[in-house]
Structures are given as C-alpha cells and as structure tokens.
Amino acid sequence: MKHKYLLLAALAILSLPAVADVRIGVINMERVMRDSEPAKKAAIKLEKEFKKRSQELDKGREQAQALQEDLQKNGATMPDSVRAAKSKELSDMSRDLQRKQREYNEDLNTRRNEELQSFVERTNSVIRAMAEKENFDLMIMQEIIYASPRIDITDKVIKALSEPAPAK
Template sequence: MKVSTLSVLALTLIGLSQAAAAETKIGFVNSDRVMREAGPAVRAQQRLEKEFEKRDQEMQRMAKDLQVLQEQLERNSTTMAEGERREKERAFNDLNRDFQRKQREFREDLNQRRNEELASVLEKANRAVKQIAEAEKYDVILQEAVYASPRIDITDKVVKALSDAK
C-alpha cells in the first residue's frame, strides 16, 4: 500500500512539474547578432569609424614611411657613409618608437570609445528585450546558450525593435 501511494504521489509531482514546464515561456536572444545588425549598433560602428578615420590614416602613413626608411637602410647601408647610415638608423628608430607609441594610444582610445558605444547599445538592447518579455509574457530570456531552438529565438524581434526606435 505504501509503495503504490508513493508511486501515485511521484507521478502526480511529475505531472505537475511537466504542466508547469509547459506553461513556462522561454526566449533566446543572440547578442552577437544584435550587436552586428541592430540600427544603434550599426550607427555606433559608423561613428567610431568616422571619429578614428584621420588617426587611422596617419598611422597608415607612418607605417608606410617606416617601411620606406627600412628599405632604404637595407638597400643602401653598405654604400652609405658611416655618419649618414647612423643618421638614417636614428631617424628610423625615432620614427619607429613614435609609431609604436601612437599605435598603442590609438588602440587604447579606440577600445575605450568602442566600449562606451557598446555599453550604450547594450543598455538599449536590454530595454528592448525587457519590453518584449513583458509584452509577450516570457518567463525567461537567455542571452547565451550552447544551443537554442529557432522556435524560441527572438533575436529578429529585438533587432527590429531597436532599429524601429529612434
């Protein structure tokens, strides 16, 4: 009698947990896709490119100048006078040191601005996800998963909500 009562109780609990699971609404958002495709993310990337365009061009010019100096040194070092060769090497080393410093500063500034822009986009994306979750009565929305069925993927809705918002 005790075994059958426990079996009935276990089956009832399993049935209740399955019913509760059936009522649970889960969604998934691919954050990487949102950061690539959503309007605010695209505009943020364009702002960054425009903001750092001149510095990037300067870095490319400096790299080209370094390459030209290095080629001159390699090609002509045996025929140059000792003083001229040392002067060219010193100019090359000075330019290289300046280039390395500017390149490091450029990367740091770019990373800092990118993080600021991404934080803003992420805040907007989280607001959009929350609005969709509340409007469509989701219990849980995941942003990272090893696998998510396309059936629960709401990334398109989030991208659209962000792109529609001004």
C-alpha cells in the same frame, strides 16, 4: 557557471505541472550585435571617428618602411654620418609609431567599450520591455546550441532595436 543556473531555472519552470503556458524567449546576442541597426551604426561611427588617426599611422609605417629600405639598399655606400643619422631617424620613427599605435589601440578600445555599454543597456531595456509587453516568463540570451524558432525572438529584438529609442 551562469549557464548552469539558467538551465536549472528553465528546467525548474518547465517541470512545474501547471505551467503549460510558460513563455520563454531566446535571444542570440551574437546576431543582435552583428545585425542590428544600432550595432552597425556604432561600428560606422567608430570607423569614422578613428579613420584619420588610422591613416596617419599607415602613412607613418610607409615612411618608416621607405627609410628602412633606403638604409638596406644604400646604407653600404652612405657616409657613416649620414647612415648613423638615418638609423637614428628610423629608430625614433619606430618608437614614435609604437607609442602612437598603443595610444590608438587604447583610445579605440575605450570608445568601443563605451559604445558597447550603451548598446547593451539599450538592448536590455528593449528586451525587458518586450518581455513585459508580450508576457514572457523567461528570457535567455546566453550562448545557446539550439533554440526552436518558436521561442527564438532574436529577429524581434533586432527589429525593435531599429526603432527609435523612447524619450527618457
């Protein structure tokens, strides 16, 4: 629905007879989010922040796998009490791993959303400042099928995001 309104606004501006010097900027947000320095730094920050927990989950999965393989391989020759204890241990371990994985996913998603929100706010601020400074009449950052290199300012936005944020 948003696309329709943007397209209609662009067409309306372009159809006005006295607007031969209308400046339109198109931003490929997918590229900005993938290639800009702040986006890359945020991804590295999140990876570092969650690396230890990810490794702990991997270690827990390996231990559960080893216990399961031991039960499958040697379960038939184990005394019933040992097999039952190991089965209970595996069940408890699996339940604990599932809980930890859920918590990890929730925490990671929360942090990812926080970083994304901060990035979007900064990107919008940079785009607004660029639009005002360079006298753009319309900035579009929706999914675009094609934009002429003449109006595609994605590289400028990526470059501007690499510069230090102005002090507030």
